[in-house]
Every structure is written in C-alpha cells, then in structure tokens.
Amino acid sequence: MSSLQTPLHKVQGLGASHSGTGHFWRQRITAVALVPLGLWFGFAMLGLAGTNEVAVLSFLARPWNALLMAAFAVILLYHMVLGLQDIVDDYVHTAGMKVFLRLAILAGAIATGATSLFALIRIAAST
C-alpha cells in the first residue's frame, strides 16, 4: 500500500507530534518507579508521624533514607512535569499560553527539586 509519509518520516517513527511515544514511555517508567518509592514514602511518613524533630533529622540523615527520599522527590517531580503537560495539552488551546505554562511547570519542578535536594544535603551535613 502506498503511503503519504516520506521514507525518512517512516524510519524516524516520530509521527505527527515529532516526539513519538517518548512522553508516554517516560510517564510509564516513572510510574513504575514510583510504586515502590511511594510505598516506602508512606511507610516513612507513618513512621515519623507523632515523633519529634530529632527522630525526623536522624531518619533523613541516614544515607539510604536520604537517597530514597531524593529519588522519590526527583522522580515524583519528573512524573509531575509529564502529567501536568498532559493537562495543559488537553485544556489550553492557545500556543502562547501552552509554551508559557510548559516553561512555568518545568521551572517550578526544577526549583522544587533543587530545593528539596539542597535541604536533604543540609540535613545530612548537619548531623
């Protein structure tokens, strides 16, 4: 069957969006990672609820806990960027607003991630 697609377009496999299934795939990968990390986060929050500042500090200062919390925060924010982008794509119909929101979401995620990681390093260094 003949196709209107050029051979180059066909081998690139990126379709009309020019990004292929990249967004979809990264959303699934981060989702899979967030299942065990989310369960660990729930376990940690429940374990720290009703304790005091010393318990929270010493928990977060332990290397494995700090690493898991950092991974949870970063992957959560990555997943958040992908999800919020879906929402913007669905409901925002003007190109300028789309670009603005996309950049705002990305900037917000990077700022939140950097702040979280800096706080974790500070906690690890303080104890």
Next chain:
Amino acid sequence: MADQPQKPGRERPLSPHLTIYRWQVTMLASITHRVTGMALAVGALVLAWWLVSVSNGPEGYDSFMAVAITPIGLLILFGFAWSLSFHLLNGIRHLAWDLGYGFNKTTATQTGSLVYILSLAAALDIFAFVWTGHAGYLQ
C-alpha cells in the same frame, strides 16, 4: 486562511460532553486520577517545604508542625494521604491496562470501585494509626 469562518446555516452537532454522559465509575476514576495528580503536584511543594523546614533545625521543624496540626492543615494532609493512595492504586490499574489486563467492561468497573474503597481505607487507616499512637515507629 479566511479570517471570518463561514457562519453555519444551522447549529452543527457536537460530540457528547461531560454534562451529557451518564456518570460511571470508570469515568469518575479517570477524572479523579487527574485531580489527585494535580493535588499531588501541590503535595510535592509541601514535601519540599517540609524538607527545608527540617533542615532549618528545631525552629524550622516547629514552624512547619504549627501549621500542619491545625484543623485545616490536618485536612490537607488527609487529602494528600488519600490522593497518594488513590493515584498509586489507580496508577497500578493503568499499568495493568497498558499490559493488556483488565480491559473487560465489568472488570474495569469493579477495579475502579475497588480503588476507591482501598484508597479511602488506606487514608483512614493512616490517620487511625497516628491517632491511636501506633505510628511513629521510626523513633
């Protein structure tokens, strides 16, 4: 491209929208998944705020807890607990669909109801644990 699109002679039919469809568990779960996702985006900000507060020492920790234990603070934390439970469980449901499982109409409806029940139970259990003093085991 014409600046003035041609005026239609009569109202064109539109595809059905939210106000026209009969409400079903599956559509409600889909909408809830998106809403809880947005709530958890706010939750990511609160998580960063909590980490910064803890890193600021005792005063910082106290300042966060002072807000967290107010009635509104607890309500928001309950909202996050339920949102995370729902989004995680329904996310597993979505991943199962991606693998081709559970697409059957009755199965999709049943798992949708199950996600609501389990997520609500999880959030209530979390708060019941804290209330009855069974939490805080990481001291």
